[in-house]
Amino acid sequence: MAAGAALPLEARAPDAASAAPGARPRHVAIIMDGNGRWAKSRHQPRTLGHKAGVDALRRTVEAAGDLGLEVLTVYAFSTENWRRPASEVEWLFALLRSYVRSDLDRLDAAGVRIRVLGRREGLPQDILDLIALAETRTAANTAMTLVIAFNYGGQAELVDAMRAIARRVLLGGVDPDSIDEAMIAESLGTADWPDPELIVRTSGEQRLSNFLIWQSAYSEFVFTPVLWPDFGRRDLEAALNEYAGRQRRFGGV
Numbered sequence: 627m628a629a630g631a632a633l634p635l636e637a638r639a640p641d642a643a644s645a646a647p648g649a650r651p652r653h654v655a656i657i658m659d660g661n662g663r664w665a666k667s668r669h670q671p672r673t674l675g676h677k678a679g680v681d682a683l684r685r686t687v688e689a690a691g692d693l694g695l696e697v698l699t700v701y702a703f704s705t706e707n708w709r710r711p712a713s714e715v716e717w718l719f720a721l722l723r724s725y726v727r728s729d730l731d732r733l734d735a736a737g738v739r740i741r742v743l744g745r746r747e748g749l750p751q752d753i754l755d756l757i758a759l760a761e762t763r764t765a766a767n768t769a770m771t772l773v774i775a776f777n778y779g780g781q782a783e784l785v786d787a788m789r790a791i792a793r794r795v796l797l798g799g800v801d802p803d804s805i806d807e808a809m810i811a812e813s814l815g816t817a818d819w820p821d822p823e824l825i826v827r828t829s830g831e832q833r834l835s836n837f838l839i840w841q842s843a844y845s846e847f848v849f850t851p852v853l854w855p856d857f858g859r860r861d862l863e864a865a866l867n868e869y870a871g872r873q874r875r876f877g878g879v
């Protein structure tokens with residue numbers, strides 16, 4: 627995938643190969659849930675659960691690369707997570723900082739392209755600088771794309787896309803009747819990679835929670851009771867096996 631070039635709609639949607647019975651998805655997206663419960667069950671502060679969550683993220687990124695995924699997206703901080711206590715928000719920022727600082731060299735060497743999905747407004751300048759560094763350093767890598775959804779919300783992403791398209795209409799370059807699915811998809815933060823064929827949520831919750839709401843139109847879902855800090859290679863493999871057994875028809879028969 628060329629960096630920065632929006633994929634045409636037909637290339638972004640699930641293709642026959644990744645939808646065939648027994649196939650492996652190109653893109654898996656994960657809602658990493660259950661850090662707080664994991665910590666609580668150990669009589670530890672929630673922050674410790676998030677710290678253990680970073681270790682699970684490391685295991686999962688490595689496994690995703692070994693299993694040949696093209697794209698792995700992880701939901702690390704949602705636009706709704708600002709409602710958490712300031713200390714927990716700051717802790718999640720600190721974890722992003724330490725993850726990028728400690729893992730960037732290794733991820734770059736492994737050929738992982740890093741992209742951070744979400745609104746930049748509201749993020750501290752040093753985080754913005756780190757994001758720019760990680761994205762620039764790894765832009766030409768092709769082994770796998772790791773998308774970190776941070777300060778991300780699917781509705782906010784759609785709002786931003788609608789605003790961008792409305793500006794183009796106002797400037798006279800776009801006829802409202804020419805607005806279609808392809809134009810909207812190209813206006814989203816995810817324009818450069820295919821939609822997820824599989825979305826996994828840990829901790830037993832069965833909700834999308836404003837994650838990739840446009841891009842999940844045809845996604846399969848796997849919900850596992852495993853709490854995110856316990857998640858690892860075997861759980862990812864189990865989710866891929868479950869996906870391989872699903873029949874995907876995309877509205878056809």
Ligand code: FPP
Pocket residue numbers: 658659660661662663664672676677679680683701702703704707718721722725774829854
């Ligand atoms: C949900 O668990 C998890 C989050 C809101 C944060 C996810 C973050 C990580 C896994 C680590 C951060 C990684 C980076 C790269 C910044 P929860 O706290 O809602 O758990 P609970 O439902 O059990 O309370």
